[in-house]
Amino acid sequence: MAGVQVANLSRSFGAHKALDDVSIDFADGGFYALLGPSGSGKTTLLRQIAGFDFPDSGRIAIGGESVERVPVEKRRIGMVFQNYALFPNMSVADNVGFGLSVRGQAKAAIESEVLRALDLVQLGKLGARRPHQLSGGQRQRVALARAIVTKPRVLLLDEPLGALDKALRVDMQIELKRIQREIGITTIFVTHDQEEALTMSDRIGILRDGRLVQEGPPEEIYDRPKSEFAATFLGDANIFRGETTGTGIRLPDGTAIAAGAGATLAAGARASCAVRPERIRIGTDSGTSDPNANMLRGQISKRIFAGNSSTYFVDRDGQTLKVIVQNTGVEKLAEGQKVVLHWSPESTVLIAAG
Amino acid sequence: MATTRFLEWCGRLYIWLLLAFLYLPVIIMALMSFNVSPFYQLPFEWTTEWYALLWQNDQLFSATWNSLEIAIITTVIATVLGSAASLALYRHEFRGKKVLQALLFPPIAIPWLITGTAMLIFFFGVGIGRGLFAILLGHVALALPYVIVVVSARLQTFAPELEEAARSLGANQWQVTWRVTLPWIMPGVIAGGLFAFAVSFDQFVVSYFLSTPGQTTLPVEIYAAIRKGFTPEINAVSTIIIVVSMALMLLTARFFKFGGEK
Numbered sequence: 001m002a003g004v005q006v007a008n009l010s011r012s013f014g015a016h017k018a019l020d021d022v023s024i025d026f027a028d029g030g031f032y033a034l035l036g037p038s039g040s041g042k043t044t045l046l047r048q049i050a051g052f053d054f055p056d057s058g059r060i061a062i063g064g065e066s067v068e069r070v071p072v073e074k075r076r077i078g079m080v081f082q083n084y085a086l087f088p089n090m091s092v093a094d095n096v097g098f099g100l101s102v103r104g105q106a107k108a109a110i111e112s113e114v115l116r117a118l119d120l121v122q123l124g125k126l127g128a129r130r131p132h133q134l135s136g137g138q139r140q141r142v143a144l145a146r147a148i149v150t151k152p153r154v155l156l157l158d159e160p161l162g163a164l165d166k167a168l169r170v171d172m173q174i175e176l177k178r179i180q181r182e183i184g185i186t187t188i189f190v191t192h193d194q195e196e197a198l199t200m201s202d203r204i205g206i207l208r209d210g211r212l213v214q215e216g217p218p219e220e221i222y223d224r225p226k227s228e229f230a231a232t233f234l235g236d237a238n239i240f241r242g243e244t245t246g247t248g249i250r251l252p253d254g255t256a257i258a259a260g261a262g263a264t265l266a267a268g269a270r271a272s273c274a275v276r277p278e279r280i281r282i283g284t285d286s287g288t289s290d291p292n293a294n295m296l297r298g299q300i301s302k303r304i305f306a307g308n309s310s311t312y313f314v315d316r317d318g319q320t321l322k323v324i325v326q327n328t329g330v331e332k333l334a335e336g337q338k339v340v341l342h343w344s345p346e347s348t349v350l351i352a353a354g
Numbered sequence: 355m356a357t358t359r360f361l362e363w364c365g366r367l368y369i370w371l372l373l374a375f376l377y378l379p380v381i382i383m384a385l386m387s388f389n390v391s392p393f394y395q396l397p398f399e400w401t402t403e404w405y406a407l408l409w410q411n412d413q414l415f416s417a418t419w420n421s422l423e424i425a426i427i428t429t430v431i432a433t434v435l436g437s438a439a440s441l442a443l444y445r446h447e448f449r450g451k452k453v454l455q456a457l458l459f460p461p462i463a464i465p466w467l468i469t470g471t472a473m474l475i476f477f478f479g480v481g482i483g484r485g486l487f488a489i490l491l492g493h494v495a496l497a498l499p500y501v502i503v504v505v506s507a508r509l510q511t512f513a514p515e516l517e518e519a520a521r522s523l524g525a526n527q528w529q530v531t532w533r534v535t536l537p538w539i540m541p542g543v544i545a546g547g548l549f550a551f552a553v554s555f556d557q558f559v560v561s562y563f564l565s566t567p568g569q570t571t572l573p574v575e576i577y578a579a580i581r582k583g584f585t586p587e588i589n590a591v592s593t594i595i596i597v598v599s600m601a602l603m604l605l606t607a608r609f610f611k612f613g614g615e616k
Contacts, residue, residue, distance in 0.1 A: 050522060052518060052521075052522075071521075072518075073523075073524050073525060073526055074524075077522060078522070078523075079518075079519070079522040081515045081518070081519060083513070083515060085519035087519075087520070087533075087534055088516075088538070089534075089537040098520065098525070098533070099523035102520075102524050102525040102526075102533075103524055146519075146523065147522075147523075150523060150524060156522075
């Protein structure tokens with residue numbers, strides 16, 4: 001087991017900068033998600049850490065040992081591929097035992113290790129099957145068992161749940177997390193699914209155009225996004241753009257929005273404020289005694305009922321705001337109704353214009 | 355309903371006529387190799403005399419042996435070299451790769467008569483001359499593109515992540531090739547090998563150019579024998595060759611089908 005340090009990593013393919021000066025510290029035993037849209041460089045970063053590709057510049061260290069020029073087969077990593085990449089000509093047991101067998105371990109030792117790994121992923125009885133006889137979820141487990149049986153220093157997962165259907169994906173998220181805790185392995189997980197990143201990881205790194213946009217625990221990134229991109233890519237956010245007053249912004253129409261958190265900016269600069277839809281209160285009157293609360297008036301253009309909550313789209317001065325309200329059975333607002341929105345400055349994050 | 359049945363019947367007839375067109379001459383020849391009369395006279399009287407005579411015909415016999423020997427060696431060399439070349443073309447990107455790949459196909463289309471003439475001139479020029487070794491070299495050159503085409507086609511169905519997965523598990527290049535890639539492309543390798551065998555064993559034109567009176571292959575020897583005067587022995591040896599070739603082709607077909615499965 002070991003931590004992974006990536007420092008100033010850059011990699012270009014022709015004129016395209018796939019990774020641009022990326023530095024991240026993956027703590028020993030942590031569960032780390034690399035989140036970003038396609039083409040953001042998250043898979044390139046994972047392949048660099050794995051050793052399938054070498055960087056143009058920068059350092060990669062696993063457990064303190066520099067590995068940026070070490071080929072993948074010598075890095076002692078475990079990897080789970082998006083399409084599982086199980087060997088079709090081998091049984092499940094031979095797939096799982098492959099990594100031990102190429103290291104020249106004795107047959108009996110391999111057999112018991114394989115059995116232990118299959119037990120860990122709850123596939124103890126399926127060793128004799130062929131990969132094509134398994135369901136998607138079972139293949140996923142075999143791929144995981146195969147990756148961890150060699151006791152790698154770090155486990156790399158490339159969108160491992162992408163090919164599974166929703167219900168199975170949620171099961172596997174819990175399962176993956178359990179196994180990771182049980183063996184305590186440093187895990188780096190590439191995904192474009194923000195929900196997956198939020199629920200599974202200890203820390204998240206958000207990538208965009210080959211650069212690391214923000215990095216930290218899920219709560220911190222969600223509550224304190226440092227850019228509009230981070231705010232809107234991880235979760236939903238209402239973005240207001242204007243001129244900063246130092247503690248908030250002034251919208252073009254003169255309305256002031258106070259922010260309780262975020263960047264410290266010189267007054268007069270272009271800036272944005274981000275507010276999560278569930279932090280906004282909605283009603284027919286102001287309904288708050290807090291004199292510092294942010295307040296806006298608007299008109300409901302659309303309401304989407306989702307059982308436990310409702311989403312209101314509120315039009316205001318050419319902007320559509322999103323408000324999510326828990327279904328407490330009290331609020332009864334209709335489309336077309338004029339409403340007042342209010343939220344506390346503490347729920348508002350000031351972001352420097354990017 | 356009646357029309358459907360009629361069309362079905364027509365289709366069946368068509369297939370039988372096609373098969374008759376393909377196989378009737380061969381079947382007649384095979385039958386005549388068991389007929390007493392050397393002049394194809396009927397009624398048909400059963401004999402294996404011609405096969406017995408064939409057994410004593412040293413010239414045909416040694417030519418058959420040469421043919422088999424050359425075909426087997428050609429198969430081994432062309433399959434190994436061709437499969438290795440296919441793997442290299444699959445794995446590596448290099449300058450001129452597209453040109454090289456494109457250049458692998460024309461030898462299949464160039465008439466053997468021309469290839470044979472060119473080889474004859476070339477082998478004389480470099481001092482190899484004619485003979486069994488020259489024939490072997492020629493056959494390997496003819497068979498190589500076939501192997502590469504067939505193995506490369508099979509490699510197109512191989513998922514590159516499998517090699518990456520094997521490497522991530524600590525396998526070196528040899529282990530990856532032997533334990534992951536080769537098992538997957540094996541049907542293609544076997545089919546390529548059968549093609550190589552067929553190209554060599556059935557080869558007449560190039561062998562004719564490169565053989566010398568003592569060092570010749572079966573097809574060339576048969577041709578020479580026919581020119582001297584036809585005997586049912588030729589029918590006999592031809593029947594044997596047809597049986598061997600057909601068995602090989604059926605095997606090839608089987609492996610191709612095998613290759614199509616998951």
